[in-house]
Amino acid sequence: xxxxxxxxxxxxxxxxxxxxxxxxxxxxxxxxxxxxxxxxxxxxxxxxxxxxxxxxxxxxxxxxxxxxxxxxxxxxxxxxxxxxxxxxxxxxxxxxxxxxxxxxxx
Amino acid sequence: xxxxxxxxxxxxxxxxxxxxxxxxxxxxxxxxxxxxxxxxxxxxxxxxxxxxxxxxxxxxxxxxxxxxxxxxxxxxxxxxxxxxxxxxxxxxxxxxxxxxxxxxxxxxxxxxxxxxxx
Numbered sequence: 001x002x003x004x005x006x007x008x009x010x011x012x013x014x015x016x017x018x019x020x021x022x023x024x025x026x027x028x029x030x031x032x033x034x035x036x037x038x039x040x041x042x043x044x045x046x047x048x049x050x051x052x053x054x055x056x057x058x059x060x061x062x063x064x065x066x067x068x069x070x071x072x073x074x075x076x077x078x079x080x081x082x083x084x085x086x087x088x089x090x091x092x093x094x095x096x097x098x099x100x101x102x103x104x105x106x
Numbered sequence: 107x108x109x110x111x112x113x114x115x116x117x118x119x120x121x122x123x124x125x126x127x128x129x130x131x132x133x134x135x136x137x138x139x140x141x142x143x144x145x146x147x148x149x150x151x152x153x154x155x156x157x158x159x160x161x162x163x164x165x166x167x168x169x170x171x172x173x174x175x176x177x178x179x180x181x182x183x184x185x186x187x188x189x190x191x192x193x194x195x196x197x198x199x200x201x202x203x204x205x206x207x208x209x210x211x212x213x214x215x216x217x218x219x220x221x222x223x224x
Binding site for chain 2: 098099
């Protein structure tokens with residue numbers, strides 16, 4: 001089973017700043033790496049699929065990159081609505097999620 | 107736009123069976139190569155995929171829950187369902203249904219909280 005480890009657990013930033021979130025896999029994975037945003041009391045929302053493809057309607061300030069075991073979600077300039085929890089997710093034998101990174105307002 | 111809505115009891119007694127239904131609207135459950143999943147989230151914790159079903163009825167489950175899970179589909183009602191047997195307090199969670207999009211999930215229900223308690 002591939003384990004996804006997200007870091008940091010919490011990221012404290014101000015609106016307008018750049019956010020860089022990390023997702024590390026316990027072994028090399030294929031291109032099936034996705035990112036989700038979850039606001040309090042809401043369902044997760046797909047942001048990025050297949051490492052770097054933005055889902056429908058996702059703003060260009062969200063971008064995904066990486067390969068092998070190391071993947072990154074970048075938010076180029078934080079908007080107030082971006083403060084939320086972010087999860088990475090992968091499919092190997094089954095579908096697994098990372099533990100999440102909370103982006104909080106500084 | 108596809109929409110999903112979970113329904114079912116919000117309280118289940120320990121050792122009993124948790125049963126939820128997801129109703130799909132805005133599209134057919136049999137369209138394309140759609141697979142349909144259940145995912146859960148214990149209060150304050152992360153996400154756990156439970157399993158998925160194809161409209162033909164073929165299923166695939168999380169190994170850690172496989173012995174207690176059955177996912178079924180009713181194409182005439184555009185619904186799919188989750189049965190989780192022998193529940194304990196550890197099964198208390200918000201349960202989401204979602205549509206698989208390749209190896210990810212593009213449409214989600216709003217989620218329903220199920221509490222396991224006597």
